[in-house]
Amino acid sequence: MTIQEVSEKTGLSKHTLRYYEKIGLIDTVKKSKSNYRIYNQNDLNRLEFICNMREAGMGISKLKEYIQLTSQGENTVEERRGILLENKKKIQEEIKLLEKSMNYIEYKIENYDSIIKNKKI
Amino acid sequence: MTIQEVSEKTGLSKHTLRYYEKIGLIDTVKKSKSNYRIYNQNDLNRLEFICNMREAGMGISKLKEYIQLTSQGENTVEERRGILLENKKKIQEEIKLLEKSMNYIEYKIENYDSIIKNKKI
DNA sequence: ACTTGCATTAGAGCACACTCTAAATGATAA
């Protein structure tokens, strides 16, 4: 798969794909004879995981740490689980905060609604 | 109220308080004889609103736009309502995304749980 | 062969939202 195709599939820009490789978030991708990147299924799986965790709000350095643990094999399973659990808690708090914000904004909107209503009467 | 007190009350750093003033997110704060900032209730209300909206994920430039509308009086009510509604939708989508991420991470954690269990047996 | 379009690299630049520094002055307590 070419970088173009992977970009379309993942939604990551070609720049970002190269950037992730440069900072070691994904391994060095194999190259064609003419020095073009050819992504394999492994690369795609990794990228999918990365996208998921980025959406989950995990920072790049934490993600890199996690990925390095993965490559160290089975004896890092507990530590990896810990990282995920930590992240899960972070998301839960984030959701709570956003829900609080929602209430605040909804209250403000209702306020405006009654102001607008009164203006029309 | 001094900048120190306001900082403690709002959770914003003193640097940030001066920064918000510099970029026009709050009006110029009155100064004491010795050129120290003295915040009044109005300033505090504004800051509380700002904190709420920042938590809600509104960017600083949007927030500034909104605040400028507010100072233009009653005939911008509809537009302000529009901005809030837009932001509300943004938050809803953000929450949905985070919930999706949660599921993904929970799935991963359960996976690890069964791996860890098998290791112990 | 020529043009168009895709790829490569190192490294610079950008957007956001702070955060910190340095130098100076004012306030407070022993």
Add this chain to the structure above:
DNA sequence: TTATCATTTAGAGTGTGCTCTAATGCAAGT
């Protein structure tokens, strides 16, 4: 009074995560 602490300013610096540029080269169609 002297030491210590808080505040002021303009402006520089930081961290995160991209995003873009310039120079160069390969590839495919006409």
